[in-house]
Amino acid sequence: AQKVTQAQTEISVVEKEDVTLDCVYETRDTTYYLFWYKQPPSGELVFLIRRNSFDEQNEISGRYSWNFQKSTSSFNFTITASQVVDSAVYFCALSEGANDMRFGAGTRLTVKP
Amino acid sequence: DAGVIQSPRHEVTEMGQEVTLRCKPISGHNSLFWYRQTMMRGLELLIYFNNNVPIDDSGMPEDRFSAKMPNASFSTLKIQPSEPRDSAVYFCASCTGMVEQFFGPGTRLTVL
Numbered sequence: 235a236q237k238v239t240q241a242q243t244e245i246s247v248v249e250k251e252d253v254t255l256d257c258v259y260e261t262r263d264t265t266y267y268l269f270w271y272k273q274p275p276s277g278e279l280v281f282l283i284r285r286n287s288f289d290e291q292n293e294i295s296g297r298y299s300w301n302f303q304k305s306t307s308s309f310n311f312t313i314t315a316s317q318v319v320d321s322a323v324y325f326c327a328l329s330e331g332a333n334d335m336r337f338g339a340g341t342r343l344t345v346k347p
Numbered sequence: 348d349a350g351v352i353q354s355p356r357h358e359v360t361e362m363g364q365e366v367t368l369r370c371k372p373i374s375g376h377n378s379l380f381w382y383r384q385t386m387m388r389g390l391e392l393l394i395y396f397n398n399n400v401p402i403d404d405s406g407m408p409e410d411r412f413s414a415k416m417p418n419a420s421f422s423t424l425k426i427q428p429s430e431p432r433d434s435a436v437y438f439c440a441s442c443t444g445m446v447e448q449f450f451g452p453g454t455r456l457t458v459l
Contacts, residue, residue, distance in 0.1 A: 269447055271450075277436065277452070277453055277455075278450065278452050278453070279438065279440075279450040281447045281448070281449065281450075284446065284447045325390065334392060334395060334403055335380075335392070335448060336392065337389065337390040338389075339389045340389060340390075
């Protein structure tokens with residue numbers, strides 16, 4: 235069965251620090267998709283990125299970057315020069331052949347001014 | 348596009364009452380998902396539909412929960428009878444193909 239582990243329950247940083255959120259996954263499939271979602275205090279779930287299992291190229295989007303490593307079954311998320319608006323709960327998720335996306339427990343990031 | 352629409356946004360009811368949550372997926376999306384989020388259990392997939400057909404309802408907690416999708420633009424999640432432990436935020440999401448799911452704003456349910 236697919237499984238996603240976000241070992242960091244809560245992280246607190248000071249503004250402008252870099253922070254990395256860890257995500258480790260388990261799957262027996264060779265084809266799968268990984269996702270990151272952000273849930274700000276307002277409660278909605280905002281899609282950030284999707285990666286398929288055949289694309290290990292890292293991605294950068296502004297201050298956000300993602301490191302996908304199949305060798306360690308990890309899909310980590312780094313925020314560079316964090317800002318107060320980055321404070322949220324971040325979820326990593328895994329989807330196999332079907333559309334049943336399974337979420338990790340989430341990491342609550344607090345960025346202090 | 349209006350995004351995924353859920354109603355009501357907040358629902359407060361008394362134990363034993365029937366509760367119906369509604370969802371309108373994004374037009375053109377052929378998969379619809381119901382999730383429940385609680386502090387204790389995090390985000391749980393309850394059920395998902397593909398082309399209006401329930402594919403996997405293994406996450407539905409018990410027979411008090413039922414979900415329907417009578418057409419491509421509407422789905423309901425019903426709890427009857429409701430219990431205090433059903434208090435949670437219920438999210439609906441939709442997608443097409445193997446791409447990201449887009450979530451609605453959620454319905455915050457409180458059962459007293």
